[in-house]
């Protein structure tokens with residue numbers, strides 16, 4: 095780990111939830127680990143009126159509440175590096191005040207022009223703030239680097255994503271843009287790369303000759319919480335599939351990069367996006383399933399249905415569950431189905447990639463529980479991060495009965511060190527200027543292009559069902575129909591890496 099260049103980190107939307115829960119605690123963790131430079135300042139920017147001291151007090155309690163690192167001895171030192179300015183985001187004149195404040199901080203702290211602008215704001219401001227920043231010259235890199243970090247959603251559909259791209263690239267270069275997809279910052283998603291490309295045993299099997307299908311799940315047990323207003327205009331496809339799940343799929347499917355250079359890795363990821371077979375309009379119904387959670391009772395607690403949630407239209411047609419089947423048309427993956435699913439109010443919180451290998455060509459032994467034994471490699475992203483290999487073993491006894499057993503590795507066994515949060519990793523990389531784990535323009539556009547027929551069809555075709563599923567279940571049963579091979583089903587993972595099957599904790 096290297097200590098980074100002196101810089102000023104500016105967070106727009108500084109009074110918001112993300113700043114409090116994720117960004118400032120992540121920066122504090124970097125500070126405690128001595129990964130921030132001596133000369134560093136954090137400037138919070140939002141509409142609210144605060145003095146520096148008031149904002150510092152708010153951030154101090156946020157760190158105490160949401161810190162990701164035990165050490166609290168350095169909170170005051172860190173807090174003293176925080177400043178605040180109120181800005182009306184759409185008023186050009188206030189950006190001059192922002193520029194002056196920045197210059198004053200630079201002079202006081204003897205920092206050059208290196209600046210990061212993190213937009214933790216509603217997406218409607220993604221084109222407005224960068225334009226105003228450039229109108230006062232804050233995109234110019236004469237006196238130091240300038241980087242712009244934006245959070246998803248990067249557009250609402252293909253058209254809006256293209257517009258956003260045009261607006262951003264009018265004043266900023268691709269190299270200055272860092273699009274956060276926090277799944278890419280997860281340690282275990284990066285470990286997928288290492289598992290694949292540092293082991294001689296997996297890579298030779300990692301192709302259509304040995305793999306039957308790939309299954310990617312991101313299940314959440316929570317509902318939409320307080321985010322109904324945002325979520326109702328988004329839905330599971332835009333919220334999770336367009337970004338997180340397709341990115342994870344791309345890492346599982348990519349070719350080995352020629353080096354660890356950001357460009358080399360990102361080029362390979364892009365090639366996967368470019369190779370995903372488009373879903374034809376007429377195939378949407380058989381390739382994508384949507385659902386919405388209904389009220390139910392879990393452990394005697396009444397759980398409201400999606401349409402009863404705060405901020406949600408009582409007649410909402412927004413999906414809280416999406417499952418998709420697609421193919422990657424290249425030599426490695428030709429004919430191998432990829433199944434991905436995500437949903438809110440499922441039985442547990444779990445994200446994993448499962449590689450299902452082909453069965454043996456001939457079944458010599460009887461199968462213990464009546465299943466056809468197929469080897470599975472489960473790469474667990476969260477929780478209980480780790481890797482599990484399932485394979486057939488002889489059941490002790492006179493007969494040749496075979497049962498599936500687990501060989502598992504838990505990430506927590508590797509070291510007693512804590513796993514850094516996704517934001518900690520991504521903020522660190524953004525300061526370092528390493529864009530490997532950030533989504534680049536072409537990937538984002540390819541992902542929207544791929545999903546466009548599904549988005550269109552779900553919006554316009556009233557015949558495409560939106561299936562209800564009781565909160566706390568694994569989503570619409572209809573999702574089983576996506577799976578071509580009727581001998582197999584989705585995996586039903588549980589919170590613990592090694593326990594799975596129909597049991598899951600409720």
Ligand code: BG6
Pocket residue numbers: 314333334445
């Ligand atoms: C966010 C989505 O990007 O990811 C949320 O907007 C979702 O709806 C969250 O809950 C899931 O992230 P994680 O890291 O908890 O799996």
